[in-house]
Amino acid sequence: MKPFEEQYQVYLQAFEAALRKLCEEMQYEPALLTESMRYSLLAGGKRIRPVLFFAALDALKVPYASETDCALALECIHTYSLIHDDLPAMDNDDFRRGRPSNHKKFGEGNAILAGDALLSLAFDLLLRSCERGEGHIRAARELSRAAGAEGMVAGQSADLFYEGKEAGERELAFVVERKTARLIAAPVVMAACLAGRDTEAARTFGNALGMLFQITDDLLDVKGDEKTVGKTLGKDSAEQKLTYIRVYGAEGAERLADFYADEAQRALAGFGGETGFLKELVNFVRGRKK
Amino acid sequence: MKPFEEQYQVYLQAFEAALRKLCEEMQYEPALLTESMRYSLLAGGKRIRPVLFFAALDALKVPYASETDCALALECIHTYSLIHDDLPAMDNDDFRRGRPSNHKKFGEGNAILAGDALLSLAFDLLLRSCERGEGHIRAARELSRAAGAEGMVAGQSADLFYEGKEAGERELAFVVERKTARLIAAPVVMAACLAGRDTEAARTFGNALGMLFQITDDLLDVKGDEKTVGKTLGKDSAEQKLTYIRVYGAEGAERLADFYADEAQRALAGFGGETGFLKELVNFVRGRKK
Numbered sequence: 001m002k003p004f005e006e007q008y009q010v011y012l013q014a015f016e017a018a019l020r021k022l023c024e025e026m027q028y029e030p031a032l033l034t035e036s037m038r039y040s041l042l043a044g045g046k047r048i049r050p051v052l053f054f055a056a057l058d059a060l061k062v063p064y065a066s067e068t069d070c071a072l073a074l075e076c077i078h079t080y081s082l083i084h085d086d087l088p089a090m091d092n093d094d095f096r097r098g099r100p101s102n103h104k105k106f107g108e109g110n111a112i113l114a115g116d117a118l119l120s121l122a123f124d125l126l127l128r129s130c131e132r133g134e135g136h137i138r139a140a141r142e143l144s145r146a147a148g149a150e151g152m153v154a155g156q157s158a159d160l161f162y163e164g165k166e167a168g169e170r171e172l173a174f175v176v177e178r179k180t181a182r183l184i185a186a187p188v189v190m191a192a193c194l195a196g197r198d199t200e201a202a203r204t205f206g207n208a209l210g211m212l213f214q215i216t217d218d219l220l221d222v223k224g225d226e227k228t229v230g231k232t233l234g235k236d237s238a239e240q241k242l243t244y245i246r247v248y249g250a251e252g253a254e255r256l257a258d259f260y261a262d263e264a265q266r267a268l269a270g271f272g273g274e275t276g277f278l279k280e281l282v283n284f285v286r287g288r289k290k
Numbered sequence: 291m292k293p294f295e296e297q298y299q300v301y302l303q304a305f306e307a308a309l310r311k312l313c314e315e316m317q318y319e320p321a322l323l324t325e326s327m328r329y330s331l332l333a334g335g336k337r338i339r340p341v342l343f344f345a346a347l348d349a350l351k352v353p354y355a356s357e358t359d360c361a362l363a364l365e366c367i368h369t370y371s372l373i374h375d376d377l378p379a380m381d382n383d384d385f386r387r388g389r390p391s392n393h394k395k396f397g398e399g400n401a402i403l404a405g406d407a408l409l410s411l412a413f414d415l416l417l418r419s420c421e422r423g424e425g426h427i428r429a430a431r432e433l434s435r436a437a438g439a440e441g442m443v444a445g446q447s448a449d450l451f452y453e454g455k456e457a458g459e460r461e462l463a464f465v466v467e468r469k470t471a472r473l474i475a476a477p478v479v480m481a482a483c484l485a486g487r488d489t490e491a492a493r494t495f496g497n498a499l500g501m502l503f504q505i506t507d508d509l510l511d512v513k514g515d516e517k518t519v520g521k522t523l524g525k526d527s528a529e530q531k532l533t534y535i536r537v538y539g540a541e542g543a544e545r546l547a548d549f550y551a552d553e554a555q556r557a558l559a560g561f562g563g564e565t566g567f568l569k570e571l572v573n574f575v576r577g578r579k580k
Contacts, residue, residue: 028439029464033447037439084406089398108379112402113447116374116409120438123413127431130420141417148410149318149327153403157323160399174319 004280011054011064015047018068019075028117036106036114040079043097048213049074053187055281056202059273060195067194069129070139074187076122077147081183083115085156139190142199146182155179162242172247181210201270205278208264212285215257218244220290229290261286294570301344301354305337308358309365318407326396326404330369333387338503339364343477345571346492349563350485357484359419360429364477366412367437371473373405375446429480432489436472445469452532462537471500491560495568498554502575505547508534510580519580551576
């Protein structure tokens with residue numbers, strides 16, 4: 001196996017090529033709709049969900065290069081959620097990855113529609129993949145439930161609900177499990193579906209990795225380097241957001257990060273296949289600087 | 291066959307029973323999310339898309355009672371589109387079917403999320419139905435394309451784009467074909483898919499019926515009775531919206547309604563099956579008072 005960073009680039013480049021192709025094929029009218037969808041899809045980012053999907057397929061010996069539709073669907077859903085979360089009626093963020101957020105660039109109405117279009121596109125890609133059989137239908141349903149009112153939407157709804165209210169460990173876990181962890185677990189669970197495997201270990205691993213991802217995100221907000229992270233830091237506490245720092249303190253959050261990193265590593269033992277890359281991915285997320 | 295109005299009630303009641311069951315099963319947290327989804331789903335309306343779907347299946351001798359998932363998906367997508375269209379950044383409507391619109395009742399953030407959740411739910415219902423075979427996957431893809439950036443979202447995006455701009459016949463046809471007609475054609479096309487038939491006649495019929503539906507909607511805005519229609523009339527012209535009245539005048543719109551009604555009836559000849567109810571549905575839409 002290649003060193004971790006190199007292998008990450010292999011998965012990333014495979015995904016970026018598929019994404020560029022998708023963006024070139026999109027020729028929706030009005031042109032502004034296509035432009036606003038592309039703007040957010042091509043804004044960069046770590047692409048952790050598609051990379052995780054490819055890596056989990058690779059671990060299970062499923063040729064990942066022929067599963068780009070599912071990988072694109074994952075990123076479309078993630079991107080739609082960022083566009084809608086940034087809206088003034090939600091988290092009201094003017095910037096995303098160092099550029100104006102979608103609604104600052106294209107206006108609120110267009111941003112809502114770009115999100116709606118990306119969610120529909122995600123499902124069209126998934127439905128196209130369903131023609132390949134039972135495992136793909138199972139995988140698609142996993143993603144639809146992770147994204148909807150049982151998953152990500154519920155997490156964002158709860159996050160809005162707790163704004164300015166007394167909230168502690170239980171509320172925080174509810175929000176993060178749904179808003180973040182479900183969509184990070186989804187690619188791993190989907191890979192298990194496509195490999196015709198049981199999904200339990202995949203779900204436990206993905207969920208722990210997702211929780212870890214959010215905790216380290218919250219930690220970066222207090223201890224990160226603005227230039228490396230690429231966004232304004234200290235914003236969470238200024239806005240009194242419900243974060244791991246607020247609920248557990250920075251030290252408590254570090255311990256909880258270790259807990260979830262351990263849980264993810266343990267779950268990998270039951271995942272089967274070649275889990276070397278996934279193990280290193282856990283360490284990478286635990287120690288991330290951006 | 292039963293008289294038209296009675297048969298409409300048969301299809302409607304079958305749908306309403308399935309919808310009530312779905313709404314009872316929804317137990318998403320936070321409760322506010324479930325409440326806002328139910329509020330708009332249970333706001334009534336003619337349910338023309340599910341009724342059309344059941345009627346088209348019935349015409350083609352496909353047992354419609356076992357296809358409630360697709361019917362529910364159609365109404366979930368229609369309902370999500372109303373919630374998002376009513377938002378201040380879009381059409382800014384405070385009322386819908388005589389009640390406060392979703393964002394007036396639950397706030398903008400929650401309304402955006404209720405719409406997102408309904409769109410995800412629609413696709414989860416469609417994916418569940420995909421387990422039943424090839425025809426269902428084809429049907430689901432028809433709906434996903436009718437709803438997304440090739441269809442309804444493009445229509446709403448163009449509608450926003452032309453606001454306050456010079457726009458005529460071509461622009462109006464573009465908007466209405468996508469924003470309205472595609473989602474009225476979808477149930478008929480989906481029924482053809484489930485029956486394993488060619489979709490051409492279904493598409494021509496559904497599209498003509500959809501155009502007719504919008505023209506008569508615009509006509510009601512100038513000649514309807516407020517009590518019967520159940521909403522404030524004369525609003526379109528006051529807001530200088532792009533309507534058939536503005537582009538063709540009331541008389542021109544009447545003639546165009548006749549044109550599309552004829553086209554729909556002609557297309558029915560190629561649809562196959564027992565099209566008595568669908569024929570009467572065209573006449574009903576042509577002469578509707580609400």
